[in-house]
Amino acid sequence: MAMTVLWAGMAAAAVLCALATGRMPEVSAAAVEGAGAAVELALSMAGMLCLWMGVMEVMRRAGLAEKLSRLLRPALRRLYPAFAGDRAVMDSIAANVSANLLGLGNAATPLGLRAAQAMARRTPGVASDGLCMLVVCNTASIQLIPTTVASVRAAAGCQTPFDILPAVWLASTLSVAAGIVAAKLLARVWPA
Amino acid sequence: MTGQLTALVVPLLLAGVALYAAARRVDVYDGLVCGARDGFDVLLRVVPALIVLLPAVYMLRASGALELLAGALAPALERLGVPPETAGLLLVRPVSGSAALGVGAELMEAYGPDSPVGRTAAVMLGSTETTFYTIAVYFSAAGVVRTRYAVPAALCADLAAFLAAAWAVQVVFYS
Numbered sequence: 001m002a003m004t005v006l007w008a009g010m011a012a013a014a015v016l017c018a019l020a021t022g023r024m025p026e027v028s029a030a031a032v033e034g035a036g037a038a039v040e041l042a043l044s045m046a047g048m049l050c051l052w053m054g055v056m057e058v059m060r061r062a063g064l065a066e067k068l069s070r071l072l073r074p075a076l077r078r079l080y081p082a083f084a085g086d087r088a089v090m091d092s093i094a095a096n097v098s099a100n101l102l103g104l105g106n107a108a109t110p111l112g113l114r115a116a117q118a119m120a121r122r123t124p125g126v127a128s129d130g131l132c133m134l135v136v137c138n139t140a141s142i143q144l145i146p147t148t149v150a151s152v153r154a155a156a157g158c159q160t161p162f163d164i165l166p167a168v169w170l171a172s173t174l175s176v177a178a179g180i181v182a183a184k185l186l187a188r189v190w191p192a
Numbered sequence: 193m194t195g196q197l198t199a200l201v202v203p204l205l206l207a208g209v210a211l212y213a214a215a216r217r218v219d220v221y222d223g224l225v226c227g228a229r230d231g232f233d234v235l236l237r238v239v240p241a242l243i244v245l246l247p248a249v250y251m252l253r254a255s256g257a258l259e260l261l262a263g264a265l266a267p268a269l270e271r272l273g274v275p276p277e278t279a280g281l282l283l284v285r286p287v288s289g290s291a292a293l294g295v296g297a298e299l300m301e302a303y304g305p306d307s308p309v310g311r312t313a314a315v316m317l318g319s320t321e322t323t324f325y326t327i328a329v330y331f332s333a334a335g336v337v338r339t340r341y342a343v344p345a346a347l348c349a350d351l352a353a354f355l356a357a358a359w360a361v362q363v364v365f366y367s
Contacts (some may be wrong), residue, residue, distance in 0.1 A: 002287055002288075002324070003287075003288060003291075006284070006287060006288060006291060007244070007245070007248055010248040010249070010251070010252055011248050011251065013252060013255070013257045014248070014251035014252045014254070014255040014257055015251075015255070016255075016257075017252075017255035017256050017257035017260065018251075018254070018255040018256075021255065021256045023254060023255055023256060026254040026255075027251045027254045027255045029254070030247070030250040030251045030253065030254035030255075031247040031250065031251050032247070033247075033250055034246040034247030034248070034249060034250030034251065035243055035246065035247050037246055037250065037297075037298075037301070038239070038242040038243040038245075038246040038247075038294070039239070039243065041242065041246070041297050042235060042238070042239045042242060045235070046231075046232070046235055049231045049234070049235060050227075050228035050229075050231030050232060050235070051224075051228065051231075052231070053227040053228055053230050053231030053234065054223065054224035054225065054226070054227035054228040054231065055205065055206065055209055055224065055227065056227055057223045057224065057226050057227025057230065058209050058210065058213045058218065058220055058223035058224055058227065059209055059213070060223075061213065061218045061219075061223045062209070062212055062213035062216050062218045063216065064212075106230065106234075109329070112330065113329070113330065113333040113334075116330050116331075116333055116334040117333060117334050117335075119334070120334035120335055120336055124335065125335065125336060125337050125338060126336065126337075126338045126340070127331065127334075127336045127338060127339050127340045127342055131330075131334065131336065131342075132339075132340055132341060132342045132345065134330070135326065135327055135330045135331070135339075135342045135346065136342060136345045136346050136349060138321070138326050138330065139321050139323040139326045139327060139346040139349060139350070140320070140321065140346070140349040140350075140353070141318065141319050141320050141321045141353070143318070145201075145205070146317070146318030146319075148293070148317075149296070149314050149317045149318040150318075152293065152296060152297050152300060152314070152317075153300060153305045153310075153314055155297070156297065156300040156301055156304075156305040156310070157304075157305060158300075158305035158306055160199065161305075162201050162202055164311060164314050164315050164318065164361075164364075165201060166360075166364050167311070167315045167357070167360035167361050167363075167364040167365070168314075168315050168318040168319050168357075168360075170356060170360040170363070170364070171315050171316075171318075171319035171353055171356040171357040171359075171360045172318070172319040172353070174352055174353070174356035175319055175320065175349045175350070175352045175353035175356060176349065177352075178348050178349050178351075178352030178353075179345055179346060179348060179349030179352070182341075182344070182345040182348035182349065183341065183342075183345040186340075186341035186344065186345055187341070190340050190341040192340065
């Protein structure tokens with residue numbers, strides 16, 4: 001339903017604005033142009049997106065994701081003190097984070113959901129501090145190589161679509177840090 | 193400097209991953225092809241949404257509504273160092289991944305992928321997720337009704353990402 005509201009809202013705002021500014025012919029042309037542009041965008045993104053999905057699949061098969069999750073485990077135990085002793089939960093979380101880092105979204109979500117279900121068993125119906133942290137960390141992007149955005153940039157005619165990497169890493173790090181700090185602070189004042 | 197370094201990222205990753213995996217007796221070629229097929233599945237799932245959403249975004253741009261929105265939010269956004277042209281992206285990003293991709297792609301098309309606005313939009317897209325969708329998926333899978341502070345904390349991370357994206361683009365490209 002949220003998408004219905006969003007789409008209807010966008011269309012209605014465009015029509016109202018066009019009535020006010022007298023730009024109805026342009027808006028009419030834009031609707032047709034937009035549909036065509038979507039197909040063009042998808043086609044010009046396809047090559048790069050698929051190539052990178054291939055590279056990520058090779059990374060996964062080479063065991064890079066497992067290696068990464070072993071490296072992450074000590075730090076994650078500190079982030080989830082209530083679950084540090086729960087081997088199954090910590091394994092799922094570590095695998096979830098490493099899949100997110102490598103951009104394996106399809107693999108990351110089931111792993112994260114498995115962790116979430118196991119965590120929720122302790123406090124049915126209520127989000128514990130650990131579960132809130134897991135959700136907040138998954139709503140922040142930590143993907144090392146943002147392939148979708150890079151393919152959109154390439155589709156728009158950019159010659160160096162990956163030159164945003166340092167800026168993305170900087171922004172992602174600050175964002176995740178802000179999420180973690182906010183969660184830890186709110187945990188103190190927001191009773192379960 | 194950063195241009196030369198990031199020019200290394202793609203070739204090094206392609207060759208490095210292939211050599212590393214081959215040394216571990218992974219069928220690299222088969223993995224690449226299988227992953228590429230997954231890529232098509234992802235794309236096929238996104239394309240219908242893009243075809244529906246991009247006309248709405250293009251209509252908003254043509255009607256002048258996006259400029260109006262940017263103008264209305266400009267005083268606040270400029271004080272925070274965020275380009276006001278990205279106002280639409282900020283509003284849509286936490287709600288819908290496909291709509292955000294559409295708005296971001298339109299911004300890159302309209303202002304150029306290497307313009308300050310285009311780059312900021314790209315970094316914003318790359319450093320955030322579809323917050324409300326993720327929250328809904330996780331809490332419904334875990335059967336959680338009382339979500340406590342998860343939403344405000346997640347929105348803090350989003351806000352930080354938007355501000356940091358605008359700042360990082362300034363620092364990396366324009367200083």
